[in-house]
Amino acid sequence: MPENTMTNLTISTTVAQEVTSPALEARAGQITATSLQVAEHFQKRHTNVIRAIRNLEVPDEFNRLNFEPVAYVDEKGERRPMYHITRDGFALLAMGFTGKEAMRWKLAYITTFNAMEAKLRALFVTPLLSQNEFRNGIKLQTKMQLMELSRSTMTALVQESCPHAKQNLYFQLRSINDTLGIPTASSKRLLGEDAPDLNLWEGRAT
Structure with missing residues (x-):
């Protein structure tokens, strides 16, 4: 599983018998839990x-996609597997977890997985369902990563002060957004009135 992390989403609900x-x-x-939580x-x-x-x-591929080994620092300051x-x-x-209490926690996890997946779809998928590129293109997980990359590139562009670096970031942003099939603001809007003429970039108008 990839290392980069999207903006965390947490949902707090209460299920049967006071299990939060x-x-x-x-x-x-991907929505994930940790082995520490479990x-x-x-x-x-x-x-x-x-x-x-x-x-x-389980097959190695299933293990790789669904159990990401990482490390955390415990109370003693030592690195431990997670x-x-x-x-x-x-x-x-x-x-393999049995008992009434285990069943309540299973239901709590399932409820939260469902709620967070619905929230992700509402945030990233539903607004783009009309885009053929989004429906028929790359895998959903990769699209989610590209959406996060688009946001981080836009943030870097806005904060950058060097004109040459801003132009490079604009090209990166437009490439990412074109892959996703979503529009990018004009170069003059993002780079300022002194921005170079980018109308001929791939034969498209900004």
């Missing part, structure tokens, strides 16, 4: 959750 939903995270177009909520030692993940008999877990990964891992 976990604070999941949006990472590169250990805490299902009342298990984190080392046992790590072991359970590593002992899952996993970011997707919805599919959680569903497989949690199959």
